[in-house]
Amino acid sequence: MKRKKGILFVCSGPSGVGKSAIMEGILKSDGNLVFSVSATTRKPREVEMDGVHYTFVSDEQFEKMIEEEKFLEWVRVHDNYYGTPRDLVEQTLEEGRDMILDIDVQGGIKVMDSRPESTFVFIAPPDMDVNVLRQRLNGRNTEAQEQIENRLKVAEEELKNAFQYDYIVFNDSLSEAADHLKAVITAERCRAIRYFAAQEDNQEA
Amino acid sequence: MKRKKGILFVCSGPSGVGKSAIMEGILKSDGNLVFSVSATTRKPREVEMDGVHYTFVSDEQFEKMIEEEKFLEWVRVHDNYYGTPRDLVEQTLEEGRDMILDIDVQGGIKVMDSRPESTFVFIAPPDMDVNVLRQRLNGRNTEAQEQIENRLKVAEEELKNAFQYDYIVFNDSLSEAADHLKAVITAERCRAIRYFAAQEDNQEA
Numbered sequence: 417m418k419r420k421k422g423i424l425f426v427c428s429g430p431s432g433v434g435k436s437a438i439m440e441g442i443l444k445s446d447g448n449l450v451f452s453v454s455a456t457t458r459k460p461r462e463v464e465m466d467g468v469h470y471t472f473v474s475d476e477q478f479e480k481m482i483e484e485e486k487f488l489e490w491v492r493v494h495d496n497y498y499g500t501p502r503d504l505v506e507q508t509l510e511e512g513r514d515m516i517l518d519i520d521v522q523g524g525i526k527v528m529d530s531r532p533e534s535t536f537v538f539i540a541p542p543d544m545d546v547n548v549l550r551q552r553l554n555g556r557n558t559e560a561q562e563q564i565e566n567r568l569k570v571a572e573e574e575l576k577n578a579f580q581y582d583y584i585v586f587n588d589s590l591s592e593a594a595d596h597l598k599a600v601i602t603a604e605r606c607r608a609i610r611y612f613a614a615q616e617d618n619q620e621a
Numbered sequence: 622m623k624r625k626k627g628i629l630f631v632c633s634g635p636s637g638v639g640k641s642a643i644m645e646g647i648l649k650s651d652g653n654l655v656f657s658v659s660a661t662t663r664k665p666r667e668v669e670m671d672g673v674h675y676t677f678v679s680d681e682q683f684e685k686m687i688e689e690e691k692f693l694e695w696v697r698v699h700d701n702y703y704g705t706p707r708d709l710v711e712q713t714l715e716e717g718r719d720m721i722l723d724i725d726v727q728g729g730i731k732v733m734d735s736r737p738e739s740t741f742v743f744i745a746p747p748d749m750d751v752n753v754l755r756q757r758l759n760g761r762n763t764e765a766q767e768q769i770e771n772r773l774k775v776a777e778e779e780l781k782n783a784f785q786y787d788y789i790v791f792n793d794s795l796s797e798a799a800d801h802l803k804a805v806i807t808a809e810r811c812r813a814i815r816y817f818a819a820q821e822d823n824q825e826a
Contacts, residue, residue, distance in 0.1 A: 538813065578813065579813050579816075580813075581813050582812065582813060583808065583811040583812055583813060584811060584812075584813045584816055585811055595807070596807060596808075596811050598804070599803070599804040599805075599807035599808045599811070600804075600807075600808045600811060602800070602801060602804035602805075602808070603788065603801075603804045603805045603807070603808035603809070604808070606788040606789060606790055606801050606804070606805060607787065607788055607789075608743065608783065608784050608785075608786050608787060608788060608789045611784075611789055
């Protein structure tokens with residue numbers, strides 16, 4: 417018995433928590449999971465590739481897409497736009513494949529309103545400790561101290577939002593966190609309600 | 622951040638579906654998961670050990686336990702009693718350890734009423750195909766044809782109940798089914814609501 421529609425997994429977590437690394441390994445080993453490439457107006461970091469990590473666009477392009485309602489959700493953070501292009505999400509789910517979104521908490525909460533049937537996963541620093549996060553951001557060495565302080569303030573707010581998510585995956589270690597996120601994905605695919613929906617569809621067909 | 626209370630996992634599925642084999646492997650590798658040994662009045666099968674697979678008791682003993690409300694749930698199937706002793710469940714969960722129950726659908730539905738916060742997993746035959754189940758039961762060679770037919774009738778009814786469960790794990794292959802059940806257990810441990818409850822308790826303490 418096959419599920420018919422794909423599942424939308426929405427992952428959020430404070431900057432520097434290690435979301436990308438956790439998701440990368442899972443995406444490599446899971447042929448039915450597709451990464452949603454967000455559009456953004458911020459400058460690419462050195463390791464980031466256009467169309468892979470983000471689609472990098474100008475402010476004008478982004479604002480045009482907003483007007484044309486091309487985004488499932490979009491937010492403005494740190495003077496930059498971030499958005500999830502709607503078309504690819506719809507298409508992937510219709511094909512019965514699952515999609516994973518790496519978006520910030522503001523964006524996640526918007527998707528809770530528009531697509532509450534999605535699965536919401538918060539990636540949290542070990543023990544939700546802002547000090548550990550500070551160390552990681554300092555270690556990254558790509559940002560000025562003031563920027564780091566701003567990010568920490570945002571992170572503290574974000575942590576308060578963690579409990580609105582379905583799951584919290586603590587990034588105590590990369591491999592354990594990846595195992596936990598993988599388990600969430602596998603378990604959600606086993607949810608009775610998803611087969612039930614598929615069965616009803618089959619009967620109608 | 623630690624969870625405070627254990628989770629109760631209730632596993633059901635038609636006879637012959639392979640529940641025991643799936644659970645055995647998981648129990649060996651998961652130190653925080655405890656198997657709930659049911660009490661029963663039926664005769665032990667050759668491989669079954671008293672106190673390990675079941676606690677084998679007489680009708681009189683079982684009925685006394687019913688009277689004393691010693692069961693979380695109990696049912697009568699095929700002229701035999703089966704029941705989940707309440708004390709061990711309460712104690713294990715209070716200690717913060719998780720417990721897994723292998724009980725039939727009638728029993729599972731009773732626990733849905735009395736402990737809806739539990740996680741309910743239905744182990745289903747591949748494609749929910751009653752014919753495959755028939756082959757397995759025939760292969761077992763321990764039962765008369767009439768008994769097999771009775772079991773199949775019960776199994777068909779049970780399958781209809783699968784959609785009342787939270788998850789359906791299809792036993793296409795033993796290792797895959799075990800992986801899926803394991804994923805359900807891991808994912809449920811990551812549920813935000815469990816940490817939320819723990820946090821509230823911590824604040825009260």
